[in-house]
Amino acid sequence: MNIGLEKYRYYTELMRDNDLFSDISHDALDQLLEISSAQYWPKKTCILDPTHTLYTFYIILSGKVKGYVFDDKHDRPLTLFLLTQNDVFDVFTLINGEVRDIRYETLCDTEVLSIPMYKLHEWIHQNQDVYKALLKYTTDKMRQMENYISNLIMEDTSIRLARLLYNHVNPSSRHVELLSGLTHDELGALIGTTRTMIGRHIQAFKEEGILRTERREIEITNLALLLQKISLNT
Amino acid sequence: MNIGLEKYRYYTELMRDNDLFSDISHDALDQLLEISSAQYWPKKTCILDPTHTLYTFYIILSGKVKGYVFDDKHDRPLTLFLLTQNDVFDVFTLINGEVRDIRYETLCDTEVLSIPMYKLHEWIHQNQDVYKALLKYTTDKMRQMENYISNLIMEDTSIRLARLLYNHVNPSSRHVELLSGLTHDELGALIGTTRTMIGRHIQAFKEEGILRTERREIEITNLALLLQKISLNT
DNA sequence: CGCTAATTGCTACCTAGGTCACATTTATAC
DNA sequence: GTATAAATGTGACCTAGGTAGCAATTAGCG
Incomplete structure (x- = not known):
């Protein structure tokens, strides 16, 4: 990395905070x-080529990335996870060294570290401790x-939307910053439903006094009501 | 293990075939x-206590075990995976050393090796290579x-049922041995739907000449038709 | 065997959520 | 600004799949 010392220190700190590397020596x-x-990936940067991750490994320093598959039958994307x-x-x-048909897209401006796979393999060979950390990481993701x-099976779409909003609201500003600027189509992809449903639920939430929208900004006006919607129906 | 030499050899062979232990030394x-x-666990053996797996680790030698959560809202179990x-x-x-609310139940007679967690931890400490194998195992499960x-999101219940049958049919006997003896309720739990739906689909499949049932035995009479049902609708 | 409980088949009905269509509003480009 | 495209609001409508109820069948057991 040929970058300034300050940036370098910034990356080191971030990596030091990452549980995946907390047991790794300084060297x-x-x-x-x-x-x-x-x-630096601006919002809506896509990795559409599934073979791309065969050659490059990424560590997210800041921002949000969604991983999704495309549903040909309904002609819509379906989010599997948010990173x-x-x-x-x-x-x-x-x-496993195998391709899998997953695409990635940044939901907001994102900083990543990009590492060539073959170099990473060499590094891991010298630092086998990381296997344990990776195992903890993956089992956690699995849960x-x-x-x-x-x-997906137990809750209906309105509760899934409520939960999505609740998980991403900024407690101080009450704005759902991550989701602001996303279209209803994109929100639908995040919870496995359609733009029509998103629209209807948002209208309903407005009428219930839960939220307010203005130019694709979502502001939660009554957090308690939103929480109630999630927890009552379980 | 204080068992006969023959049994012991049988277990050793099984373990040797297990990818998780293929890199482990003989000793x-x-x-x-x-x-x-x-x-030896007969069919329908349950592990209902979620804390049980805190203290005991299991390796399946033969048979099938489902892991599931209970959906209180709809008052029905929901299968997360089959082992x-x-x-x-x-x-x-x-x-992670943490409990999670998952229950287990054998779908058929099952043989397992049971290992006390604290002993396994000691063993792993001496055999850290297993982390790599476990990592491969979990990433595969994740996929x-x-x-x-x-x-779940893309396919409707009839296709999910068709796929379940197809994945478990014995190619030579044409019988779905794993699922034979299960009630419609239990089949429903496996694909996230209700007994009513299972009943309707099985009736429909019968009329289409795909399968035949007799005393909870399912026999696929036309494998091509079944396959077609799965692959056409994707 | 015969009794009881579990399982199944089937009907009628209801609801969530999807599709389609189209007007209206908002963004973006020129 | 205006023109064009994209995104949204809303209606009517349709379908998958859920619920409830009950009769018919089957399994399990003394």
């Missing part, structure tokens, strides 16, 4: 940063995925 | 078998789970 972390390069600070992708291709599955 | 595998005890030969559970509690999610 090893330096070596990892050596083979990494920082990238954010300290997440990495794609562990599956890193370990999240199990929750997502039960959520 | 280490012996040590693992030392701390294991074999158990079979060479699967282990629960990796999450092994690594299966992703497929399950897209399946």
Whole structure:
């Protein structure tokens, strides 16, 4: 990484905070940063080529990335997971060396470290401790995925939307910053439903006094009511 | 393990075939078998206590086990995954040491190796190579789970049932042995729907000449038609 | 065997949520 | 600004799949 010292320190701090690398020695972390390069991805940057993650591994420093598959039958994308600070992708291709048909797209401006796979493999070979950390990481993701599955089957779309909003509201500003600027189509993709449904639910939430919208900004006006909607129906 | 030599050899062979332990030395595998005890679980054996897997780890030698959560709202169980030969559970509690609210139940007679967690932790400490194998194992499970999610959202219940049958049919006998003996309620739990729906679809499949039933035995009479049902609608 | 409980088949009905259509509003480009 | 495209609001309508109820069948057990 040929960057300024200040930036370098910033990356080191971020990596040090990442549970995946907390057991890694200072030297090893330096070596990892050596083979990494920082990238800035503006909102809506896409990785559409599924083979791309065969050759490059990413560590998210800030921002949000969604991983999704495309549903040909209904002609719509379907989000499988959201990745954010300290997440990495794609562990599956890193370990198994196989392509899988998942695409990525940034939901907001995002900073990542990009690492060539073959260099990362070399680094991991010298730092086998990371396997344990990666295992903890993936089992944790797996639990999240199990929750997502039960959520999908057990809850209806309005509760899923309420939960999405609640999980991403900024407690101080009451704005749902992550989701602001997304169209109803995109919100639908995040919870596995259609723009029509999103529109209807948002209208309903407005009437119930839960939220207010203005130019694709969503502001929660009554957080208690929103929370109630999630927890009552379980 | 104080068992006959023959049984012991049988277990060793099974473990040797398990990808999780293929990189483990002969000695280490012996040590693992030392701390294991074999158990035979008849069909419908349940592990209802979620804390149980905090203290015991299982390796499935033969049979099938489903992991599920209970949906209080609809008052029905919902299967998250099926485990079979060479699967282990629960990796999450092994690594994170936390309980999670998942129950287990055997779908047919099942043989497992049971290992006390604290002994397994000691063993793993001496055999850190297993982390890499476990990581491969979990990432693979994760991909299966992703497929399950897209399946749930994209396909309707009849296709999910068709796929369930297709995945478990014995190609030579044409019988769906795993699912034979299960009630419609239990089949419903496996694909996230109700007994009514299962009944309707099975009736429909009969009329289409896809299958035949007799005393809870399901026999596929036209495999091509079944396959067509799965693959046409994607 | 014969009794009881569980399972199934089937009907009628209801609801969530999807599709389609089209007017209205908002963004973006020129 | 205006023209064009994109996004939204809203209506009517349709379908999958859920619920409830009950009769018919089957399994399990003394």
